[in-house]
Amino acid sequence: MNKKIKTAALAGLSALALASCSSTNKVTKDSDNATRPDNAYMDIDSKFLTFSNDQRATINKGNTFAVNLFKTQIDKQSKVLSPLSVSFLMGMLANGADGDTQKEILKTLGVDDVSLQALNEAYRALLNSTATNDKQTTINIANCIAADKHFSLKRDFQKTVLGMYDANVESLDFSTSKAVDKINEWCSKQTNGMIPKIIDQLSAADVAVLMNAIYFEGTWEAPFEKAETKEENFRGYTRDIKRVQMMHQEDDFSYLSNDIFEAVTLPYGNRTYSMTVLLPKEGVSIEEMMKQVDAQKIGSLYRDMQKCVVDLKLPKFTTSTEVVLNDAVSKLGAPSIFNGTANFKNMSDANIFISKMLQKAKIEVSEEGTKAAAITAGMVAMTALDPNEPRRVKFHANRPFVYIITEKQTGAIFFIGQYLGE
Numbered sequence: 001m002n003k004k005i006k007t008a009a010l011a012g013l014s015a016l017a018l019a020s021c022s023s024t025n026k027v028t029k030d031s032d033n034a035t036r037p038d039n040a041y042m043d044i045d046s047k048f049l050t051f052s053n054d055q056r057a058t059i060n061k062g063n064t065f066a067v068n069l070f071k072t073q074i075d076k077q078s079k080v081l082s083p084l085s086v087s088f089l090m091g092m093l094a095n096g097a098d099g100d101t102q103k104e105i106l107k108t109l110g111v112d113d114v115s116l117q118a119l120n121e122a123y124r125a126l127l128n129s130t131a132t133n134d135k136q137t138t139i140n141i142a143n144c145i146a147a148d149k150h151f152s153l154k155r156d157f158q159k160t161v162l163g164m165y166d167a168n169v170e171s172l173d174f175s176t177s178k179a180v181d182k183i184n185e186w187c188s189k190q191t192n193g194m195i196p197k198i199i200d201q202l203s204a205a206d207v208a209v210l211m212n213a214i215y216f217e218g219t220w221e222a223p224f225e226k227a228e229t230k231e232e233n234f235r236g237y238t239r240d241i242k243r244v245q246m247m248h249q250e251d252d253f254s255y256l257s258n259d260i261f262e263a264v265t266l267p268y269g270n271r272t273y274s275m276t277v278l279l280p281k282e283g284v285s286i287e288e289m290m291k292q293v294d295a296q297k298i299g300s301l302y303r304d305m306q307k308c309v310v311d312l313k314l315p316k317f318t319t320s321t322e323v324v325l326n327d328a329v330s331k332l333g334a335p336s337i338f339n340g341t342a343n344f345k346n347m348s349d350a351n352i353f354i355s356k357m358l359q360k361a362k363i364e365v366s367e368e369g370t371k372a373a374a375i376t377a378g379m380v381a382m383t384a385l386d387p388n389e390p391r392r393v394k395f396h397a398n399r400p401f402v403y404i405i406t407e408k409q410t411g412a413i414f415f416i417g418q419y420l421g422e
Helices: 053-071 083-096 099-108 116-128 155-165 177-190 286-291 295-304 326-331
Strands: 002-007 027-029 035-037 079-081 137-148 168-172 206-219 230-235 241-257 261-267 273-280 306-315 317-324 352-365 369-382 392-396 401-407 413-419
Touching: 053 083, 053 116, 053 286, 053 295, 053 413, 079 317, 079 352, 079 369, 083 099, 083 116, 083 137, 083 155, 083 206, 083 352, 083 369, 083 413, 099 116, 116 155, 137 155, 137 177, 155 168, 168 177, 177 206, 206 352, 206 413, 241 392, 261 306, 273 286, 286 401, 317 326, 317 413, 326 352, 352 413, 369 413
Parallel strands: 137 168, 306 392
Antiparallel strands: 002 137, 027 035, 079 413, 137 206, 206 369, 230 241, 241 261, 241 306, 261 273, 273 401, 317 352, 352 369, 401 413
């Protein structure tokens, strides 16, 4: 039911016209014909090569959905999302769907030109990407289906979600409060207590709950010194001044700057995972910045960054988000899954639809590193219906910014959020 991924740290993003730092980084071509800087920052050990080219491409395509989903949530509050958690859930739903409903799901995920089998294999590979020597980063990805004991799921569907998503089906009595307790216990266990529960109750129409959980715990490659953390000003969304705990260090980081934003990447552990912070330029809002940022730019930003000595300030913060995703997913291309026109005949012979898709997510950023967790649930209801001296730069995140946690090989966006001050 769950897959522990003890692994290591970094990933990357993308930009527009870029101002670079002096560096000895050279751009070369790797075996997949992808450009990359020729230095240790980008080297990939052969033991990490667990993805085929097609699998990496499939996972990377999902970043279009990730960025688009985040854009639907931009407002005046700090928040964090896990698009990958939503993608895993929708991947399972795609296997239960047929006809136009399945086509809508795949199109929304950005993989309408990919077969369902290829999508499943890509997610399976992501679950399987285990076993590195990095002891500083822990990933737990888990999937589960809790079904009412009177509701029948098709055997082939169960076989697929077990084989491809490690999702066992738990049979529960939905007429009792114990079913809610069991579901919430699973959520708490898979997220190490960060998300203690996902639902308060089940409705009379609910017959199953599909769930994905992602837990991330990474130690910065270059931790911040606690003694350097000071209370400082942070200019909020409406330019009001707030006081935050601001972490501070000066070290080598990958950095870029353009007319819209500055970006810096903070790797975890051995750089398989990283956090990249996008700080809008003065006078540019997050919304304006994100209009210029898409998945392709995020995917290429990585290679455009240059190593600099960065005077880095970053708030120490905790953000929790709870969001119902029905409207967002509908607007992004899959409205039928939420109404009586839903076709989930590959999941069950019953007339069913997704009454609610919701996510709870939390992130804690501190001097040591980052903890982040998300639960995404779909409530299934019966239808009633170097040699060169690097230049020195400052990156003081003292105003609203966006952050993204990604994986190196695939570029998969695990978490994306915005911070607007506490």
